[in-house]
Amino acid sequence: MASFRNQQAVNRRKTWLLLGSMFSLIAFVVYAIALYFGEVGFSIVPIAVIIALVSVWGSYWASDKIVLSMTGAKVITENDHPQLYNLVHEIVIASGLPMPKIAIVNDAAPNAFATGRDPEHAVIAFTTGLLEKMDREQVQGVVAHELAHVANRDTLVSAVAATTAGALALMSDLLIRMMWFGGARRSNNSGGNPLVLIAALLALILAPIAASLLKSAISRKREALADATAVAYTRNPAGLRRALETLAADSTVVNQRSTAVAHVWIESPLDAKAAARLFATHPPIEERIALLRQMENGQL
Amino acid sequence: MDITTVLIIVAVLAFVGWLIAQYNKLVRMNVAVDEAFAQIEVQLQRRADLIPNLVETVKGYAAHEKEALESVVNARARATAAQGVHDVAEADGMLTQALRGLLAVSEAYPDLKASANFSQLQEELAATENKVSFARQFYNDSVRVLNQAIVTIPGNFFKGIAKVVAREFYEVEDPTNRQAPKVNF
Numbered sequence: 001m002a003s004f005r006n007q008q009a010v011n012r013r014k015t016w017l018l019l020g021s022m023f024s025l026i027a028f029v030v031y032a033i034a035l036y037f038g039e040v041g042f043s044i045v046p047i048a049v050i051i052a053l054v055s056v057w058g059s060y061w062a063s064d065k066i067v068l069s070m071t072g073a074k075v076i077t078e079n080d081h082p083q084l085y086n087l088v089h090e091i092v093i094a095s096g097l098p099m100p101k102i103a104i105v106n107d108a109a110p111n112a113f114a115t116g117r118d119p120e121h122a123v124i125a126f127t128t129g130l131l132e133k134m135d136r137e138q139v140q141g142v143v144a145h146e147l148a149h150v151a152n153r154d155t156l157v158s159a160v161a162a163t164t165a166g167a168l169a170l171m172s173d174l175l176i177r178m179m180w181f182g183g184a185r186r187s188n189n190s191g192g193n194p195l196v197l198i199a200a201l202l203a204l205i206l207a208p209i210a211a212s213l214l215k216s217a218i219s220r221k222r223e224a225l226a227d228a229t230a231v232a233y234t235r236n237p238a239g240l241r242r243a244l245e246t247l248a249a250d251s252t253v254v255n256q257r258s259t260a261v262a263h264v265w266i267e268s269p270l271d272a273k274a275a276a277r278l279f280a281t282h283p284p285i286e287e288r289i290a291l292l293r294q295m296e297n298g299q300l
Numbered sequence: 301m302d303i304t305t306v307l308i309i310v311a312v313l314a315f316v317g318w319l320i321a322q323y324n325k326l327v328r329m330n331v332a333v334d335e336a337f338a339q340i341e342v343q344l345q346r347r348a349d350l351i352p353n354l355v356e357t358v359k360g361y362a363a364h365e366k367e368a369l370e371s372v373v374n375a376r377a378r379a380t381a382a383q384g385v386h387d388v389a390e391a392d393g394m395l396t397q398a399l400r401g402l403l404a405v406s407e408a409y410p411d412l413k414a415s416a417n418f419s420q421l422q423e424e425l426a427a428t429e430n431k432v433s434f435a436r437q438f439y440n441d442s443v444r445v446l447n448q449a450i451v452t453i454p455g456n457f458f459k460g461i462a463k464v465v466a467r468e469f470y471e472v473e474d475p476t477n478r479q480a481p482k483v484n485f
Contacts, residue, residue, distance in 0.1 A: 086427035093339060094434035096332075136426070235437065 004237075004295060007228030011221045015157065018218045022164045022211060029168060029207045033175065036200045044174045052166035060159035064101070064116040064123045067264060071113070073103035073125040080104075084131065084139070088124065091143045094233040095151055100124050110134065110250055113264040114146035115155055122150040133246055141230060141240030145266055148229030154222045158263060161218045165211040172204040179204075212279065219263050219281040227288055231295055241292035248285045322454055326462040329446040333467050336439035337385065340470065343431045344379060344392060350428060351376045351399075354421050358402060361412035368405045371398040385468045392432070393472040399425070436470050443467045 033041045059066055068075070078085040084102060092099050100114075100122035110130035116122035124146040131139065149155075179201065231237045247267040263281040355369055375395040382391040403425075406412050413419070447466045449455035459465070 083423055083427075086423070086431075090427060090430045090434055093343070093431050094438055096336075096438055140430075233434075 004228045004231040007291070007295075008225060008232065011225035011228065014221045015218055015225070018214050018221065019157075019160065019164075022161065022214045022218075025207060025210060025214070026164060026168060029171060029203065032200065032203055033171070036196065037175065037178070041175055041178065044171055044178070048170035048174060049167045051170055052163050056159055056163040056166055060155060061117055063155050064121050067113070067115040068103060068123060068125070071105050071125065073105045073123075075101050075103045075123070081131075083136070084126065087136070087140050087143050088147075090140065091147045091233050094144070095147055097122075097147055097151055100147070100150060102126075104128060104131070110247055110267075112142050112146055112266045114149040115264055116150065117155055118153070119150050122147075124150070129250075133250065134243055137236070137239040138243035138246060140234060141236070141238075141243045142266060144230035144233040145226050145240055148226040148233065149222070152222065152225055152229060154226065157222055158215075158219060161215045165208070165215045168211040169208040172208050176201070176204055216279050216281055220283045223282050224288070224291070227292060228295075231292070237292040237295040241289055241296065244285055244289050244292070248289065322458050323462050326446075326449060326455060326458050326464045329442070329449060330462070330464045330467075333439070333442045333446055336435070336442045337470075340392075340432065340435040340439055341388070343428060343435045344388070347395070347425075347428045347432060348376055348380050350421065350424055354402070354425065357415070357417050357421060358406055358412065361415070362406060362409045365402075365405045368398075368402045372402050374398075385470055389470050389472055396429070396432075396472070399429075436472070439470050443469055 030042075030045055033045065037044075067073075076084075081102075081104070084104075088102055089099065097119050100116070100119070101124075103123055103125035105111075105125055105127045107127040108129040110127060110133050112124065112126045112130055114122060114124045124143070126139075126142070130142065134142070179197075227240060230240050234240070244267075267285065268280065268282045351372060355372060358365070358369060372395070375391070375398040379388075379391040379395045382388045403422075406418075446464070450459040450464055450466060
């Protein structure tokens with residue numbers, strides 16, 4: 001009984017911890033900037049934050065429309081696919097969420113995603129390959145996973161993470177340029193010490209990498225959370241587990257391998273070996289299957 | 301006005317705001333339980349609406365399965381008349397049982413199973429059966445949250461003013477119904 005609730009609590013806590021680390025990282029970098037570059041460098045901070053906010057939150061606000069057009073998903077009505085509509089309606093009842101828009105992507109690779117800024121603007125999409133290869137129980141598991149993303153507000157969580165990582169990347173980029181053009185020497189304190197200069201440069205190079213690692217870690221926690229929440233809806237870990245097994249066994253990969261929308265799919269369309277595990281947006285599929293199997297057997 | 305007065309006013313306002321929030325939270329939970337129960341009734345109604353069509357279809361191929369057909373018709377009549385959580389749950393359990401019996405006997409009629417009408421009905425029934433189960437589950441979750449809130453601090457201080465009492469769980473008699481909804485007719 002407590003198994004999926006446990007998993008939900010653990011992953012929620014870890015998300016907060018990771019978001020907290022990201023904000024601490026930003027605070028540390030801002031502090032370092034203030035210390036090393038003085039006022040000139042400090043003026044970069046609001047600029048970077050505003051640019052990151054504008055660029056990320058624009059796409060967050062219109063995420064439903066943007067992702068739909070980037071993936072070529074077609075919104076369907078009840079009559080186009082009564083069974084899929086029924087399956088979504090079932091989980092809508094189980095979760096108490098409003099009915100989302102349902103879309104189908106014409107692609108032979110089995111996959112699915114959810115997007116939209118809030119539950120009222122949610123879109124969940126499935127590839128034709130997924131609908132062909134999976135039985136009712138499996139699709140139900142996938143629907144529950146996607147609606148779990150909607151309920152957990154994962155578009156919002158990833159927008160916050162992307163803003164933080166983006167602001168850090170911008171800050172370090174702008175400041176490295178400033179150092180290049182001798183901006184640092186104009187600041188009043190410790191400008192001449194080469195060791196401090198190297199330390200500052202290192203921090204500026206490493207901070208954005210650390211931020212993007214944290215961003216990927218958050219994404220992985222949200223995937224694990226969505227699996228647990230999906231079980232909370234269906235109370236049937238076997239459906240999602242068998243769906244993930246089908247995904248793992250299937251070698252076809254979604255046609256568009258754009259990294260920009262890679263994180264939205266249920267199974268990452270990017271090659272697991274090409275993208276290092278630390279930067280992966282999803283936990284390894286075998287791990288997810290093993291966790292669901294433990295939930296089935298009541299071992300968790 | 302000195303700083304202490306301002307602080308006291310802020311503290312009082314914050315406290316009043318917190319009181320209102322707690323009261324509203326309980327009332328909202330209570331309404332959520334009502335809504336969840338209404339959802340069960342909507343899904344039960346939908347299932348009841350499917351039954352005449354199902355009975356007619358099965359009669360066309362297996363008219364002499366009188367017993368199974370009659371128990372479905374009777375259970376449906378009882379279910380549509382039921383009122384209140386306990387009675388609705390009981391009638392729901394009987395109808396679920398009767399439907400299962402009818403679908404089990406129809407397994408023996410290949411012509412019936414092959415008819416397009418029947419397979420369409422089967423998908424509708426499977427979906428409705430799942431929706432009923434999920435509506436029950438959502439209702440029971442809402443009841444669990446409410447019942448827990450009014451026996452723990454601070455909910456137990458507010459239940460009197462908010463006129464909220466512990467609600468009844470929706471329990472279906474048939475033990476197989478308590479398992480995860482997994483309907484593959």
